[in-house]
Amino acid sequence: MTRVPGRKAAQSAGTRRARTNGESRAEEDLRALFGQSTAVFASLAGPAHMLEAANPAFFAAIGGGERTRTGVPLGQLVPELADQGFLALLDQVYRTGKAHIGRDARVVLGEGAAAREAFFDFTYEPRVDAGGNTMGVRVIGVETTQVKHAQRLTAEHRALLEQIARQAPLPEVLEGMARVIEDLAPEEVLVSVLLADADGRHLRHGAAPSLPDFYNEAIDGIATGEGVGSCGTAAHRRRPVIVTDIATDPFWDDFRDLAEKAGLAACWSTPVLARDGSLLGTFAMYHRTPRAPQEADLALARVFADTVALAVERQQAEQARQAAEARETAARADLAFLLKASTALTSDLDATQTLQRLAAFCTPQLAPLCAVDVVEGGRVHRIATAAPTKGQQDLLASHLPVHDAADNTVARVLASGMREVARRTPTGSGPWQELGVTGYMCIPLMDRGSAFGTLTLLSTGEHPFDGHTVALAEELARRAALAARHARQYTHRVTLARDLQAGLLLPDLPAVPGADVATYYHPAGEGLDVGGDFYDVFPLDDGRWAFLLGDVCGRGAIAATTTALVRHTARAVAPLLPGPDAVVEAVNRALLNRPDSHGTGFVTLVYGQLTPTPDGLDVCLVRAGHTLPLVLGTDGTVHTVDAPGALLGITADPAVTVHRLHLSPRESLLLYTDGITEARDGSGEQFGEQRLAAALTGGAHRTAAHDVIDVLTRAVQAFTGGHDIDDDQAVLVLTAT
Amino acid sequence: MFSVVVRQDARGVVFALRGELDFESVVQLHEAGEQELGRGPGVGPVVADCSDLEFCDSSGVGALVRFFQQLSAQGRALRLACVPDSVARLFSLTGLDQVFSVHADVSDALVAGTGGREIVAPGAAGADKPVQPSGGQGT
Known part of the structure; x- marks a missing residue:
């Protein structure tokens, strides 16, 4: 290896080409790693093995310089060969006239610090004259050092690629790679990989298993830029930067002391670039002594810079995929959280x-x-x-x-x-x-x-x-x-709704002399609306009592105002008028005179008056389009009370007629709204008058008004089977005592 | 099931009610009624042909009364014809048969006004207070 003085920004690498045509480049680089396998040739004469002639490759192999001369015995020109048994082999060939072939023979050339190990395939052939006498020996050799190294390097490189493909962690890949290069290099080399920040402005520690920690810590985070050591400059230029002697190179002004402390004398740095040309990091080889790279060194740097690029890009793609997955998971989690929260909040x-x-x-x-x-x-x-x-x-x-x-x-x-x-x-x-x-x-x-x-x-x-x-x-x-x-x-x-309803119904039933009174009221739905059913029981001035039960068409606030109108009109006029028909007619007039805004719906009603007598109650009532009242006899029979009369609020004359009856003790009068008879079971069938009468028939033993209500409501519930009640239900029972 | 078939006649309009008129089906009568009311006054009486009306509950009564009130506000009559016994009982209980004029057949109902008992809601025929079509007052 020849030393090139000073620095050389390796122009041979040139600006990096896009990696699309980089494959052929990579092959070239790999071939370069195997070196130029030039044959060495030397012709030796006589028993002293005088060097008669040799090709330049031979002289280069033995060290060149002063050794490039002929006419000298080989043992004298290359004295170190004697101790390694090579001269003995030559002697043997000279003596016997038989050729010798050696494979991968190890030879150390040069002495002291300049000594270098090499491997050769040798052939020693006898040189024979026309008479068949051996004149000397012909040495033909092919150096296999680089081939051996390159084969091992290629195998390791393939292993690294497999590791990258398996998505091994990046630090593991980088460190393994650094060690492979360091182990296989013929001379001591220290590998360093720095990784660029996303913006390409700073370099972070990647892998440098052989550089001291203090050194790695000191350069972790250096800025990329002209003159920032070999790596900062290479990253900035996007081109390899070869510093052969750190001691004299201006790029290392700021880091010279640090490098000296770490025992580093040369640094060759190659940028690691992504497919799109963006900076991923640097790949550097340090040496303990000043040195310049050979083509094979640069090829090695390029091969491994590409390997680093592959590993980093692979990792970045994986990280991007994971980040995207995490974002998607987070978005889904947010949505699920909001949905769950909303459901809970609105429930x-x-x-x-x-x-x-x-x-x-x-x-x-x-x-x-x-x-x-x-x-x-x-x-x-x-x-x-x-x-x-x-x-x-x-x-x-x-x-x-x-x-x-x-x-x-x-x-x-x-x-x-x-x-x-x-x-x-x-x-x-x-x-x-x-x-x-x-x-x-x-x-x-x-x-x-x-x-x-x-x-x-x-x-x-x-x-x-x-x-x-x-x-x-x-x-x-x-x-x-x-x-x-x-x-x-x-x-x-x-x-x-509750307040209105409470105002429209009786908070407490009054004690009526001679009568046991019970009521039942069940509004439809969730209690959001005021129901349309109502009842009332109130005293008249002369010992008589008035009772009523009715149904306003519709529900809600308008129905409530109509209910109030009916009840209050009845309460106001009842003491003043002679009979129930007059009271109901007055109610009808009040309904007809309602402002439209108070509703135009009709009302059905049973209104009656009762007078306590020594043997029960005298009752006179009118029915205005309402369901037929029932009389429950002491013998368990049920009779309907049919008094003709039309619903109220529609015509000027509802044509009501007064019906009179007497309730003996324990006989009951039952008034109910159509919410009872029109209660439906699951199939939509209505409860009806017949089921109602049947439920109440035979109840001779019932003596209290609330017992009647119990029987009735149980029968309705049993029929509907808990089916939603879609109409109000009201019942009023008067039992003579 | 319930259906309303509306038929124009030279003397008025016939609403043929078929099936069960109850809480679920009154909406059909409301809709047909609204359409008829849209034709405005002066198009004669409406006769509800109940020949095929199998069942009617309080909701049905409410719907008929409302239609009656709305027609009255236009000065028009609602008459019932061919009421079957099963339904006649409810009409009788509620007094609808007293409010409406009820006829044995549709033809009679169309030409009624002289024969049958005709009650028109107060106000419709020039009384103090006209009855306006009411909104959403079904039972």
Whole structure:
């Protein structure tokens, strides 16, 4: 190997070509690794093996220089051969006249520091004159050193490629590669691989198993740029940079002392480039003494720089795939989280419980600590908190934000309706120190443009809120606010319906002399609406009592106003009018005179008056289009009371007629709405009058009004089989005592 | 099952009601009624032909009454014809047979007004308060 003084930016490498035509290049490089297998030839004469003639390859092999001369015995020209038995072999061939062939013979040429090991395939042939006498020996040799090295290197290289294909961890691949090169190099070489940051501006430690740690640490993170050692410069130039002597090279001005301390004298660096030409890192070979590379060295550098590129790109592709997979998983998880949270949030029909669920859902997914505050009656109420421990939760719950303090985060967010996110404790007092709060996110809970509360998430330790968490929390808060609003509306509506209904029915049944009274009322559905059925029992002035049971066409608020109209009209006019027909006619007039906005639906009604007598009750009643009242006799029989009369609110004359009857003790009068007879079973069949009569027939032993109701409601329930009740049901039973 | 078939006649409109008129099916009568009301006043009476009406419950009564009120507001009558016994009982219980004029056959119903008892909702014929078509008042 010849030394080339100074530095040479290896122009032979040129600018890197795209790797599409790089395959043939790689083959060239691999061939270069096998070297030029030039044959050596020498012609020796006489028993002293005088060197008569030799080709230049022979002189190069024995060291060149002063050794490039003929007319000298070989033992004198290359004295080191004597000790290795080569001269003895020559003597033998000269003496016997028989050729000798040696394979992969090891020979050490040169002496001391300059000594080098080489392998040769030899042939020693006798040179014979015309008379058959041996004149000398002809030496023909082919050096196999490089071939042997290259074969091993190629095998190792193939192993590395297999490792990369198996997606072995990058550091493992790089370190293994560095060791292979170091082990196989004929001289001591130290390999270093640096990896570029994504922006290509800095180089990070990749693998350098033989360089000292202090050296690796010192160059970890160096910038790429002109004059930043061999590697920084090579990375910057995107071309190999060969520094043959670090001691004198200006590129190493800033690192010379470091290199000296590490015992490094030369550094050849090759950039590692991706398919698209972007920088992936550098591949460098260091030497303990100043030296210049031969073509085979540069070829080796190129082959392994490409190998590094393959390994890095493979790893980057794998990382990108994993990142994409992680992103997709995260997106799916977000969606699942939101869906689950939304379902849970909307399943509650109570606003406070909804917001308490919100707090529970935020922890620990979005933050370790969470508080929900709601403004009510001009004050802030902390209605929910969540924390890892009960103690922390209580501590968080014990702190109330001040509503009107300008320096309070919650107050500010309530006023502005704008979220706040910060990497510090919320402003205003609070147990931030005790809870170890490091950041907060305060999101308004909005209802039609104004904030009615806030969701506060608190972070602890190294857990800042990223944009993703903020977006998720905001979406969750939006859904929770909506769910809370719906829950509040639902609650208001149920309360309204309940209050209205209570006002329309009798809170307590009055004690009626001579009569046992029982009622049953069951509204349809979930209790969101006021039902259309109603009943009433009230005293008249002269010891008589009035009772009524009716059904307003429709449900809800309009039905409620009609119910109120009917009941209050009846109560007002009944004491003033002579009989039930007059009262019902008055009710009909009131209905006809309703403003349209109060409804135009009709009403069916049974209205009656009862007078206690010594032996039961005298009853007179009118029926206006309503279901037929039933009389339950003491003998268990059931009779219908048929009094003609049309429904009310439609015509000026409902043509009602008064029906009179007497109830002996234990006889009952039963009034019911069509919700009873039209109750349906699973197949849609209606309960009907006949089943009703059958259910009540034979109940002679029943003495109390509520027993009648029990029997009736049980019969209906048994018939419907728990099928949803889609109409109101009302029953009034008067039993003579 | 329930269906309404509307048939124009020189003397008015015939609604042939077939099947069971109940909570589930009243919507069909509402729809047919709305369409008829859209034709406006002056197109004669509507006769509900109940020949094939097998069943009617309180919802059906509610729907008929509502249609009656809406027609009355246009000065038009709703008459019943050919009411089968099973349904007649409910019409009788509720007094519908007193509110509506009921006829033995469709032809009679179309030319009624002199013979049958004709009640028109108060206000429809120039009384104090016209009855407006009501919205969503079904039972």
